[in-house]
Structures are given as structure tokens and as C-alpha cells.
Amino acid sequence: MTPEDRAGGLRERLRNARKILRSRRRLERLNHILVPEKKPDRDRLRRSWRWRFMAPAFILYASLSRDGRGLLLLTLLVGLAGVDINQSQVHLLFASLAGLVMGSLALRPFFRAKGVTVEVETSARVSVGAPQRFLVHLDHRGASPVLALRVSSPFLPWDGRWSKQPHGVAALRPRERATVVAEARFSARGEHHLDAFEIGVLVPLGLAVGPRRVSDGARFLVVPKIANVVDLSLEHRVPERQAGHVTSRAPGESDIVGVRPYRPGDALRHLHARTWARTGVPHVKSYVSEQSERVGLAVLVDGDEVTDEVKEATISLGAGVAAAIVRRGGGIDALLIDDRLTQLASRSGKAALDGVLDRLATHVLEDVEKPCDGALDALAPELSTLVVVSAHDGPSAAIDRLRARGLPVHWLRVVATDEVSLPSNVRHTRIDHGVIDRGEAVAA
Template sequence: MSTSNRFLKKLALNVAGVFTVIVAILFKSEQMYLMAGVMLLIPHVIDVLGRYLVRGLTCEREVPFECAEGDRVTVVIQVGNTGRLPKFFLRAIDKLPTALTMAGSDSPMILQLNSGERRTVSYKLDLTLRGVYEIGPTVVTSTDPFGFSTFQQTVGTTQELMVLPTPIPTSRLFLDGAAAGQRGDEGGTQRGGGMDFHGVREYRQGDDLRRVHWRTTARTGELAVTEYTQGSSLQVLLALDLARASYDDTGSGAESALEYGVKLAATVADNLARHGHRAILLTPDTLEMAQAPSNSAREMPALLEALARAQAVHELSLADMLERFRPLAPAGMTLVTITPVADGALVQAIRHYGAQGVRAFGFHLDGPSFHPAAHLNSERSGGVVRIPGVVWRTVGKGDDLAASIEGLAYGYQ
């Protein structure tokens, strides 16, 4: 019931009480005096009783241990009554951050909660954005039987709900063919010039003409080559820029440069893991860890947790972060950067990696396209951009991230 309706009910009762007093005076009726007194006292008695009834309540909450973007999860609240009197018409709902949406318009009601009794209610949340959120405390409300007033009490504590980023499905290996020949830890499989047949793909500059698949070439009219697997796996350093200055005026919420960057990082790590390759996540947060998380089966949850917590709040630039990590970078690994800033300092840092035998690729987030005032139809750079020492693919608001990931390697020369 709305606040205005409750006010009108109270006003109507008070007006009726005053009118009854006038009638009692005119007719000198003791019964009318009594009736008027009851009418005028009812709202005040209910107010005192209502405030007492919301005391002595306890709440405990159960939240999912692990969840991801796109999930609908159930949060369970157990309400207990430690008071001596029963409680009536109770609703319990948690305080929620704006990024979390409760499914449905109202919370369940507990019609009666006796002394010492515990009852359970639940509600569902639609998780639309990765992150770490504080849920609670719980607000318990009670409405008097006449509907005059609603009383509330804040009880319980807050709990952390972690929403992991969800990788985007991809159909083929990230950096397919571009990093062929790169060797890392033995035991994985990599597409290249091995002995096991893998499939047929389009011809790319540098491919051995002896591997041309003539039947496919004749059918499509475009050169195609056979592809094989070999017994080595890529090691990829996945460096995500989280410098505060890099994300100025690049949007907020799900349609922001930061969220696109996190989604790219999660998808690349997942893509490489599914094809037997190792990716190490490098951010200002993981740089301080004894060992940065990777996409191995044992460490993938830690990698996704790091991405769930990722926020652009650091002073450390991507270029400085790479320079700090460079002494630890194994020779022959592949570097993939994700950043809205492609300045001279970053190019110089990447060249230092190149001197150690590292090939560099990256995603350049087109910051202006994420600005709230930007128009999706405005002209902007796109596709693969080659800068000495690195191949970048520009990604803007509204772009197909799966296509950007799968198409990055084709800019390599």
C-alpha cells in the first residue's frame, strides 16, 4: 500500500473522530465520547505497538558460492523471532546495489512469526554485470492489520556476492596460425606444420605452397592450405590495462571500454585453455601476487575472480606494468595487450619484449566510441592496425567481440 493511501486512512479516521466528538458534545452522549476517543487513539496505539513488534528479529542469509554474468540466482533469508510476542505481516528484503536486479516486483510475506520461530523466504537476482557486490543488511518491514502504518527494522550483516565474467563462445583458436611455430611448455597441441591433420583454412602470406589444398581451392576459387597439429603449446601473457587515466570518458556499466576489456580477457583465456594453451593474466593487482593466475584447470577460477574484481583505479600504466614484469617473461612467449591507450611508451615497452623473442598482439579499445555522447554510426578506426612491433585490432562499442578475437591474427605479416 502506498504512503499516500496510508495517510488518507489516518486522516479519515482522525476526521471521523473529531466529527464524533462534535456529535457527542451536541447530544451529550457518553458513548459517543468513548467512540471518539477510540478513533483518535487507534493510530497512536498502532504506531507504538508496530515499533515494538519489529524488535527482536534476526536474519541469516545464504548466497550462491559461485555465479556468473547472465545467471538468475536464488538468495535465501531466514528470519527469526527472539521476542516474546508474535510478529505479523513481515517482509524481508536485502539492500542491493544498483547493478543487481531483483526478479519480480515484491518479496514474499510471512503472515505470522511466533516467539522462537524461524521462517525462510527467498528472492531471485538477475546478474547482468560481473563484479563483487555487497548484499545487505536486511530490512524487515511490518504493516499493521488496518494498513495505517509500515514499520521497518534493519537487521543482519552484509555478504559478498561475486559475479564472474562469462567468456563468449568462439569457434576457432585465438591467434590461429599467426603464432604457429611458437613453443612453450611441452604437452599441449598447437596448429602448425606437424604431422597430425587438423583441417583446411584460407591461405595466408608465408604459408608453404606445398600445403595448398587443391580440391578446396578449386571449389572456392581462393587459395586454401592444409593445417596440422604439432606437440607444443603457446604461452600467452594476457596484459589488461587497469590504469585510471586510461579509461577517462570511456563509458560506464556494461557498455563501457572497461567491461569490453574484461570480457575480451576472459574470452581469450577461455579460448586458449580449450585448445591446450596457457595464458597468464597480468594486471596491477596480479602483478603483486607471488604467481599471476593462469587459465589452467586449477587456476582458472582465480583468473576469473581477478577479472571479476578488476577496476580501473590504479596509477600504474600498462607500459610501466609490462616493464616491471619483463624480467620474469619467458623467451618465446606471446604478448596480448588490452588497452584504450596505444602511446609511445607502450610501443617502446613492447619492443623490449620483442628483443626477448616475444611476438606482440593486442586489442585497442576505441575509447571515444564508448563515451555517453558518442554515436555508434560515427566514423572511427576499425579492423587490424599494424604498428611497428605489435598488431592491434581496434574494438569499439557494439563490435562483435568473438569476431574481433578470431580475426586478430589475420593482421599479422
């Protein structure tokens, strides 16, 4: 390896280190670097030889209650203090504490949650930062009551924090059902598949828990936080390629259902003279099956120019724009995320918004900017307007080209807080990412 290659490798490592240090999310991820993020990977780890080597320590930890774990830690500390048995009697205290712990562990097999099944119910979607509720249902199908049930929550991934831990159930009689509630919040988008919730009977003295019964893992999708977009005004044109043709509602019926302001490209034969004369503004007839408002949404985030926080705010703003379009009764025909185009099956209503949120939730951020010019050029003839939400100035040339072709493009550019005071660009609206993160109103 030449000195130039070594210097290039060192520069690359320094660049990656700077990216980690300037990203709070990447630093948080490092706290769980030894824990696999996906559940299949965690299950594979449990079947590996490394887990078999460490399993006894984890089994001991899981067999104890919270009080038992505290007593175990105290026992170890007392044991260290009582190493010199000639100078003190601390070893007798260690023996007593160790006896309590070992006695509780020995009683575990006699305290089982016989006949109790556990199921977890949760919503399929939750927004970033919003509480996700887990309903842990305990159903007793045995013949005798079960006392002092304890519910243990799973270990959360790096982006999760428990805001409400599940409580225990004092008594569960035969054919009785109880529900325990837990809540957590998650700060990262994407699919989440948690490990199982566990239940067990508390052993006398409260230091250990009997053999546990487990639920299935909870699976859900964390979608981006929807930015508070309060004012979104879009201009439209008649698409170059129509999705359909004008037809009547039924044979013999009029297919005219109203009038609307004239748009460049409308046929002159559709002008409505009476409305034009009354208002002074050219109007054209609107037909039953006319679908001239075809909106495209492009969210462009990948690249190494900006931080992960700005990219996440851009995705959040894209979700807010989609919600604003749906809220005002419009539809979204296509979603472009960097170079990946998605044609939405449902273009309006909650189904369209859910489709956009699901696609934004599963997008993985990358440091390599993806070219979007080809996708935008191919999509433009089918659209009446295009909304671009970007974290950088990469699409500027493509946007200028589309505007020159007559397509209205509404460009929203998310910037860091220190860039807001820079001279504005008339081609886009500049939005501070801090405004989006704080949930303040965004006038787009």
C-alpha cells in the same frame, strides 16, 4: 595564487566535469553520492552524530509497511490542505488519518516475531548484469505460530536494481522453515556487501510492521561479463626459460606420449622422421612432463584517452579471452593488469578462470596510464605466447620489441564505435566495444 594557477585549476575542473558527463556510470554514481558505497562506511555513518539527528525520520519510515508509507504521505498532503481550519473541515480528515497511522505504530511492540531467525544464502560470484539470487531462510524455533511475516530487502548500492522483491510468509508454525527468494542485478564489478534483510510481523490494518529481526549482510563478488569469444587462434614458441625439464613417467617406461608440429626453437634431436615423411610437415616428439605452452594475458585499460564504457568492454574481453583459452584445454600462467602482475596458482581449468575473473573484478579504473613495459619484458622469457587486450595504443612499442625477440603476441584493441571505420592497424585486431556489450560473437 597567480592567474595562471587559477586558469589551470579551472581547466582541470572542466576536464573532470567532461569525464563525468561522458560516462553514464559516473552519472549513475552521482545519484547515490550521499550514500557510502561500502558497508563499513555505511555502518560508520549510522554511528555518527548526523545519523542520530536524522534517525527518528528513518525509524518512522522503516516502522511502516508499504501501505502505511503511502498513507503517511497522504496524511501530510491532507494536513497541508487543512491548515486553514476556519474555511474548511479538511483538518478532521487529517486527524482521522493521523490517528490510524499513530494507532498502528502504538501496536507495534505487541506483534513480535518471537523465535524466528533469518539467514541469507547467496552465491559467492555473479557476472555483471546476471541475476543474483538471495535465499532468505526463516526458521521458527518458538512455541506459537507467527502470522503475516513481511520480508524487507536492503537498500542496494548505486549499481544494483531489484528484479524480484521477496514476498511475505502467511503463517510459520513452530519448528517450521520457510524460504523466500529475492533477485537483483548489478552493473558494476567489484566486491559487494549488502545491508541486512529484515523480517517483521504485520500489524492489524497492515499499516505498520512490528519490531524487526535482521540477518547478516550478504557478501559476494561481481565479476566482469565474459565476452563471447568464439575463435581464438594462438601461435606458440618454445619459452626461453623452461619451467621444468623432460622426465620419464616411471623408470623403464618411454616418456614419449605423442608428436606435435615443429615450433621454432625445438631441438632437432626431437624430430620424428616417420610423421614428417607421412604428412610432409616437420613434427617433434612430445614428452610426458613437457609444458611448453605457457600463455600470458595482459589487460591494459588505465588512462584518460577512452571512456569508462570502452575500459569495461576491454575488461570483459579479457575475461572472454581467458574463458576461451581454458575452454580449449589450455592454461594461463600469468595475468598482467596494467602494471600489476599476478602469477596464477592454478593455470588451467575452472580454478584458473576464477582466479582471472576475481582479479579483473577488483581492478579499479584510473585515469593515469600505468607503464607496463618493464613487466612485459620481465615476463616474456617464460612465455610461449602473449595475448594483449588493450583500450589504447600505449603498449605498441613494447609489443613491437617483444615480437622482434620472437615472442608471438596476439593484440586485441577495443575501440569506440566511431573508431571502427578508421584505417586498421596490422599490428592488432580492432574490436567494437558495442559488439562486446551486446554479447555478440567476437572472432579474436
